[in-house]
Amino acid sequence: MSGSNGLLVDLKNVDKVFKRGAEEIHVLGGLDLEIPEGEFLALMGPSGSGKSTLLNLIGGLDRPSAGSVTVGGQRIDKLSDRKLASWRARHVGLVFQFYNLLPVLNASRNVELPLLLTHLSAKKRREHVDTVMSVVGLSHRMKHYPRQLSGGEQQRVGIARAIVTDPTLLLCDEPTGDLDRKSGDEVLELLQTLNREQDKTIVMVTHDPHAAARASRTVYLDKGQLSLEPVE
Amino acid sequence: MKYLRLILSNLKRKKLRTALTALSITVAFLLFGFLAAVRIAFDQGVQVAGLDRLVVRHKVSIIQFLPESYRDRMERIEGVDLAVHATWFGGIYQKPSNFFAQIPVEPGPFMEMFPEYILEPQEREAWLATRTGAIVGRVTADRFGWKVGDRIPLQATIWTKKDGSNSWEFDLVGIYEGAEKGTDTSQFFFRHDYFDEARQWGEGQVGWYYVRIKDPERAAEIAEAIDVEFANSPAETKAEPEGAFIQGFANQVGNIAKIFMAILSAVFFTILLVAGNTMAQTVRERINELAVLKAVGFTDRGVLGLVLGESCLLAAIGGFFGLALSWLFITIKGDPTGGALPIYYFPAKDILIGVLLVLFVGLAAGILPSLQAQRLQIADALRR
Ligand SMILES: Nc1ncnc2c1ncn2[C@@H]1O[C@H](COP(=O)(O)OP(=O)(O)OP(=O)(O)O)[C@@H](O)[C@H]1O
Numbered sequence A: 001m002s003g004s005n006g007l008l009v010d011l012k013n014v015d016k017v018f019k020r021g022a023e024e025i026h027v028l029g030g031l032d033l034e035i036p037e038g039e040f041l042a043l044m045g046p047s048g049s050g051k052s053t054l055l056n057l058i059g060g061l062d063r064p065s066a067g068s069v070t071v072g073g074q075r076i077d078k079l080s081d082r083k084l085a086s087w088r089a090r091h092v093g094l095v096f097q098f099y100n101l102l103p104v105l106n107a108s109r110n111v112e113l114p115l116l117l118t119h120l121s122a123k124k125r126r127e128h129v130d131t132v133m134s135v136v137g138l139s140h141r142m143k144h145y146p147r148q149l150s151g152g153e154q155q156r157v158g159i160a161r162a163i164v165t166d167p168t169l170l171l172c173d174e175p176t177g178d179l180d181r182k183s184g185d186e187v188l189e190l191l192q193t194l195n196r197e198q199d200k201t202i203v204m205v206t207h208d209p210h211a212a213a214r215a216s217r218t219v220y221l222d223k224g225q226l227s228l229e230p231v232e
Numbered sequence B: 001m002k003y004l005r006l007i008l009s010n011l012k013r014k015k016l017r018t019a020l021t022a023l024s025i026t027v028a029f030l031l032f033g034f035l036a037a038v039r040i041a042f043d044q045g046v047q048v049a050g051l052d053r054l055v056v057r058h059k060v061s062i063i064q065f066l067p068e069s070y071r072d073r074m075e076r077i078e079g080v081d082l083a084v085h086a087t088w089f090g091g092i093y094q095k096p097s098n099f100f101a102q103i104p105v106e107p108g109p110f111m112e113m114f115p116e117y118i119l120e121p122q123e124r125e126a127w128l129a130t131r132t133g134a135i136v137g138r139v140t141a142d143r144f145g146w147k148v149g150d151r152i153p154l155q156a157t158i159w160t161k162k163d164g165s166n167s168w169e170f171d172l173v174g175i176y177e178g179a180e181k182g183t184d185t186s187q188f189f190f191r192h193d194y195f196d197e198a199r200q201w202g203e204g205q206v207g208w209y210y211v212r213i214k215d216p217e218r219a220a221e222i223a224e225a226i227d228v229e230f231a232n233s234p235a236e237t238k239a240e241p242e243g244a245f246i247q248g249f250a251n252q253v254g255n256i257a258k259i260f261m262a263i264l265s266a267v268f269f270t271i272l273l274v275a276g277n278t279m280a281q282t283v284r285e286r287i288n289e290l291a292v293l294k295a296v297g298f299t300d301r302g303v304l305g306l307v308l309g310e311s312c313l314l315a316a317i318g319g320f321f322g323l324a325l326s327w328l329f330i331t332i333k334g335d336p337t338g339g340a341l342p343i344y345y346f347p348a349k350d351i352l353i354g355v356l357l358v359l360f361v362g363l364a365a366g367i368l369p370s371l372q373a374q375r376l377q378i379a380d381a382l383r384r
C-alpha cells in the first residue's frame, strides 16, 4: 500500500488551526512526518500538544487547515467526506484510550461492526471475527458484553475490531492509558506482535516512556512541531 | 438487514423508555382505529348510497308528509324508472334506548328498489303473503336475538291505532343480509298496507319517496323536474341524490369527520413530541458511539439512516401493535354500543392510512435527531 518512496504516511507542511469563537488555536504548524511501511512509531508530548489531533489527521478523521496528508500514496485530505469514510473503513484501524465499544453489542458484534460495511456474507464475517478474537486471545469471551469484561479485555476487543478488516495502518491513542501495568503490557505485547508478524504499521500516542520503549521509533510533539528529542 | 440487529439493540438500551414510547404510540393508533370505525358508521351510508337513487321529501322538512298519490305522478316524469314511498314509524321496542329505524313500505317495489338487502326467496314470498309481516336486517336481529317466526311488539310514539291502542305487533318473516360490508342492516321494514289501514290518522300520507332514475348522470336534472312538477302545490318537494340526503342527515349530529380530525391531530401531535423527545435523548446519549461508527467507516448518510431506521422501527412496533389491536377489538368484539351503530368495521382504506401514518410518525420523530447525527464531526464528538 506504500507510496513509491516506501512511505506509508507522508505529512508535508501541515497546519491545524481550531476556531473557538473569535479565538484561533494553532495546534500544528508546518509539521512534517514520514512513516515508512512496517514501522511502530510512538508519539509523545505534553498534554494538549496536539497528539490526538495529529493522529486524527493521519486517520482521515479530520482535515488539515493547510499542507498535505498522503497515506499509501493517496492524498486523503482531498477526498470527499463519503470517499474518506470508505477509505477509513478499508485502510485504518483505530484503538482508543477508553476502548469506545458499543455497550449494547457483545464482544463479537462489536468486532463485526466494521465488517458490516463490506460485502462479506454473515458466515464470512463470523470467520473473520473468530480469527481476530483468537489473535487477541479472547475466543472464550465472544458473547460477553463490554461491561462484563475487564479493561484489558475490552481493549483487546477494541484491537480486534481495529484489525478485523485487515488494515495496513493501526492508530492507537493512548491504548494503555486506562490500564494497569499488567494489562497494559499484554496490550503492548499484542501490538508488537501485530507489527512484527502481520506487518501492521502502527502509530501509538502515549505518555508512558515504558510503553514507548516497545516502539521502533519515538517522536515528540511540542509547540506544533515534531522533534526526535523530548523537549526539556 | 444486517443493520437491523444494530438498530434493535439500540432500542433495547433503555427498555423502559422504549416500551413507554411504543405504548403511547400504540394508544394513539388504537384510538385512530376506533375513530375510523365509528366514523364509517356515519359516513358509509353516503358512500354506498345508490347513485341512481333520489330521495324526495317535503320542501319544508322531512317530518312533513307527502301524498301517496305523488308516486304515479313521479313515475310519469321522463327519466324516472321507479318510485317507492317510506314513512318514519318511530316505535319503541321494550325501552327507548333500543333504538333502530322502523319503516312501512310496499314490499314488492321496495325490494326492487333496494337489491342490496338480500332475502331468501321463501322469505320474500312470505313477506308478500303476510299482511303483518316484517323483515329486519342482520345487525338488529342479532342484537335482540330475533328469529324468523318471532312476534315483534312495538310501542308507537306517533301512530296510534284506530282502536286507540299504541301497541303494534309484527310477524318476523325474514332477516336480510347486506350485499356489501357497508350496507346498513339495522333497519326494520313492514308493510304499508297494514300500517295505512290500522293507523288512526294520516291515511294516504307518506313520509318520503325513493326514486330510481334511468341515468345517474341526469340526477340533478331529474331532481329539478320532480320539484317543478309539485311546485305551487300544498306539498312542495325537495328531491336530491340519496348520498346528499344521508349526508345532510348525518350533519345534524355535527360534522363528525371534523371533530375526529381535531381529536386525532391533537393526539398525534402529542405522540410526535413524545417519540421525538425519545429520539433526541437517545442521540444525545450516544454522540460518542455515533462518532465511533463514523470513525470505523460509516458514512454521514449511513449514520443518518441508522437513527431514522431506529425511529421508524420504534413507530412501527408501537403503531402496528395499535392497529392490530384495534382491528381485533373492532372485528371480534364489534360495535361497543351493542348495535346502535348500523355499520361498524375497520375500513381497509383507513388501515392503509394508518400504515402510512406509522411511517410518518417514524420519520417525523426521527428527522431532527438523525440530521444532528449526520452532521456530527468525528474529531469533535470523540472528545466528548
Ligand atoms: N475540535 C476542537 N475544537 C477546538 N479545539 C480543539 C479541538 N480539538 C483539539 N482542540 C485543542 O487542540 C489542542 C490539542 O488537542 P489534542 O487533543 O490534540 O491534544 P493531546 O496532545 O491529544 O492532549 P492529551 O494528551 O491531553 O490527549 C488542545 O488545546 C485542544 O483544546
Ligand SMILES: [Mg+2]
Pocket (backbone or CB within 6 Å): A051, A052, A053, A173
Ligand atoms: Mg489526546
